[in-house]
Amino acid sequence: MLLAGCGGTAGGGTGSGGTGTASTPAGASARAAAAREQLERNTIVPLEGEAPTPGLPVTVDSSDGRKVTVEDASRILPLNGGVAEIVFTLGLGDRVVGRDITATFEEAKNLPLVTKAHDVSAESVLSLKPTVVLADTDTGPDEALDHIRDAGVPVVVLDPATELADVSTRTTRIAEALGVPGAGQALNERIDGELAAARANVPEGSRPKVAFLYLRGSAAVYLIGGEGSGADSLVEAAGAVDAGKASGLDQPFTPITSEALVKAQPDVILMMTKGLESVGGVDGLQEIPGIAQTPAGLDRRVVDLEDGVLLGYGPRTPLVIDILVDRIHAK
Template sequence: MPTSGKPRQRRWHGRGAAVVALAVALLTSACGGGSGGATGADASPPSASERAVAAQKQLAKNSLVPLQGEPPESELPVTVDSSDGREVTVEDASRILPLNGGVAEIVFTLGLGDRVVGRDITATFEEAKDLPLVTKAHDVSAESVLSLRPTVVLADTDTGPSEAIDQIRDAGVPVVVLDPATELANVSTRTTRIAEALGVPEAGKALNSRIDKDLAAARAAVPEGSRPKVAFLYMRGSAAVYLMGGKGSGADSLIDAAGAVDAGVESGLDKPFTPLTSEALIKAQPDVILMMSKGLESVGGIDGLLDVPGIRETPAGQTRRVVTLEDGVLLSFGPRTPLVIDILVDRVHQA
């Protein structure tokens, strides 16, 4: 589970990259020019259900939509602040190795996917699937990383073990460490820092503009007067892990953006995750339960979930209202997050 962290201030030196043309909305690409992408003075904006259908189609492809136009050219060297307290100078971004799936999504969406030489186990999207894997379980293999001759490595403060990161750095490879993304506000910060480290700050601005536009359109589809209570449950049945999300879980910011109320936060859970009890569930009284798809599978689907003490006593349990999203997407906080909000807006507000 992610840990919270405040993004550090960063700086870069060198000339800005050539201006990248601002991309069209991601939803339009997902719709393929269908009803969701209608334009013109008399065209109505797509409904929540239309946006959700388009978002589901795009997520089903498990593919990314890069910025339009030619890939940006890096203008280097740049010196940036790393979240491990170091200043890191990047002189060459021709062989990029992101050690985090969310970071990799941003790199690919910036248009730099052809420079990526390897992947972390959490980079599960289609464009990355054939890249060499440099992790064993969730631990980074320094030997595997160095064998790919990266010119810059992007990690986050959760990446480890620390000995492997030190070994990569000691071999002369610049390692830029980022704070984990744990809420919606982190998306733009993370995109900016990655773009600056790779010498393409204008592409970062273009991507942030696109994400902001798509998020605003998703929020505009929230039905007026609807404020359902949504509980985020993190479950791994095989490991007997049953947790409820509270303040700082990451899901709380998504639920809020979708125009709903985080049931855990409202019931007083002031930690990101708290062991699940029937008393806590009954107190929270969620109208909707939000889960990762593999988490629901691990407890035997909706029927198995209803056997968890307290679930049947909630409005969500009584109406079987459970919303799931793929594990690698729900809390990724990256370029595909607007699609997550589109789906949540539609599903959590359904009668």
């Protein structure tokens, strides 16, 4: 995570769980330092205690309109990195037999990869003999999922997570599909507590405007987030205003123009790390027309977080809020 123009980042700490500190700069900084350390380790923190034992069979609603019966959760294959994080955090990581390209945390990185680019290979999936597959509505191609179903493997499809409220819904659905609803409730309680502790450190009277920019310089993709971008929910949870949304952008993403940036007038720019790197860092970002004319550009206030974590909306989302609360309110 990089913050340009507002001092360095602190180190140390052991994660963001537990009770929060009073709303003070020291409290926010301590939690942000611990969160940053946890994210740098890139590991999952499972629920405390013994791993849950699935109570199966269960029949659940799938987001593709089907009802799916899961009889065996001994070989789980999540086809989404955020879903995989939830499975591991529930304590079922030793049952996971493969991974999607977006599952980049340490516990999953040595598992067999079953995607080519972002497309699922049905042959790779079936070679791992999964007993249940967890997918998103945007997992594809459809033919691959049909092939997996035709082979007799239950496929539970979930709605994508695009806002903070989706974290608990997604956790509940995954836990139910795997026959561990109690673990899902415990995880939701843990996440709720961590989020509350993070948000308790929002300074009174501070409402900076934050613009989320999605950039891929090598592909000439330059977008500003608006309502429904996914980042707007995080920005608001951290006690700030989504600059794109506030300026009237009612689509998730809009091509960046000087006029749009000047109208948005962000105090802080939020980005994914690889996106910032793709334009040459903060110096390269300043070359994009309109950036240097915003308060964020003038002060070089840019916050970036690792791509798979920032919009992951899963068990590590409280760490994101801890960092945002500290960094976007910094003077």
